[in-house]
Amino acid sequence: MGRLAGVKLEDDNGIPLYRQLVDQLSTRIRSGALPSGYKLPPTRELAKDLNIHRNTVVRAFEELSALGFVKSMVGRGTFVADVEEAPIRYTETLDVPQRSLPWDTLVSQATELETVQKIRRISQQVRHREWYNLARMEPPVSLFPVERFRHCIDHVLRTQKGKALRYAPREGLERLRTLLVDQLATKGIPVRVEDVMITTGSQQGLDLVARALLDPGDTILMQTATYTGALGVFSASGARSIGVPGDDDGPSIEFLHRLNTNRVKGFYLMPDVCNPTGVCISEKKREKIIEWSHERGIPLIEDDYASDMELDDELPPPALRALDPEVIYMGTFSKKLIPALRVGYLICPQAFHKRILPMKHAMDLGTSVLIQQALAEFLERGYMRAHLKQILPEYKKRRDALEASLTENLPEEITWNHPKRGPLLWLKLPQYISPEEAFEEARREGVLVNPSSLHEATNQRGPNGLRLVFLHEEPERLHEAGKRLGQALKRLCQRVPVSATNGERAFNGI
């Protein structure tokens, strides 16, 4: 073994053999015991000496090469490389005086916004426990297409090499944008490649729209119960949000016509599945909203976050963007594929697109090329179709399990509409039940849900309710969560006295 004498690998110390070999060889290289230029024994020979599989040695050499400790030369063997001096590290903590700056007075007003604080308060209350989590809006880890996605990343790195690791064009990769154009065409949304902008999640799309549209003091319209992330982004821009009330087929057209729209700059909507109420806006209302938008000169901002999540094989009415090219449209791969991709897309009318594009560049210098290429590969290989085929039946099972349990366990005054698509179910609470109390009571039972108060536009009561997400938990756990929720809500209903006069329960302030 020459200079390698003394290398000893242990089978049972919990560290893989190849890792042990890497550690021991790199230590010797660093110390100079294996000098630069030294030729390591052939893998077969070393494996035999150490009594391990040859692949273990090959893997260790590859790792040493990746770390820069050795260089392999085809036909000649593996040699110890020139190892640079290890960087100097501070081994002792410096004695720094403990002084703090007045952060409470330095931070911007945006950090104090009630929408941001509300989310912080609730998430602080719910840390550190094992929950039935019906609040988390993301697919479960077990359903992520890890292997398929790994193949795509591997392929991209192997074929494109360094090109996949550069900054991206500001509008996103043409390859991915072209695929999106085809996908949107199947939904009846006609767009050109140059209309599509890739964003870092659709959240960035929202943020960009807010920055490009709203000045402090402007007003943005939203459904009265709306997506918390939109509330945060719009209020951070200094705008006032006004909730547009509605019913089970969408926002009230009468309300829109009565509204003084001075300084109103947009109407943000989730037409297919409102987060949190699950409301799908009817086709007739969609047409009327578009008419109103043109009459008043106010753009519609359509968030199609749950696209392709059809659970009952029933398509929603045409997208607003399919009916009107002046609509600002955004979509995402977070819910139907992988949130960590952070890939969304924004389709803007031409005149707005050219204003917003430089802002996108200024904000993040582009969305990851590596991820965009891997996603394009994923789509081109048809993996998306295969993935949807796998996840949709599973989500349907989860939704059905939750609904069955709610039917069995909830008090009869609490109702909901059957969710035909998307990730959530909205429990309608009667006015005499406070959603925050219901949230607390559910929490006591170990079930985590979103109370409607989290979703309300500034200073405005929306519909009373609880948002239940059924993506995350398995059917058996959803069944148990429904049971516990039933216990919690029955307790709340029983605490409310029945009014003697009309037989309805009166709200007693709980």
Ligand SMILES: Cc1ncc(COP(=O)(O)O)c(C=O)c1O
């Ligand atoms: C309605 C809605 N829009 C947009 C987003 C943002 O998604 P992402 O930034 O992951 O694309 C979410 C995330 O939960 C959402 O619920």
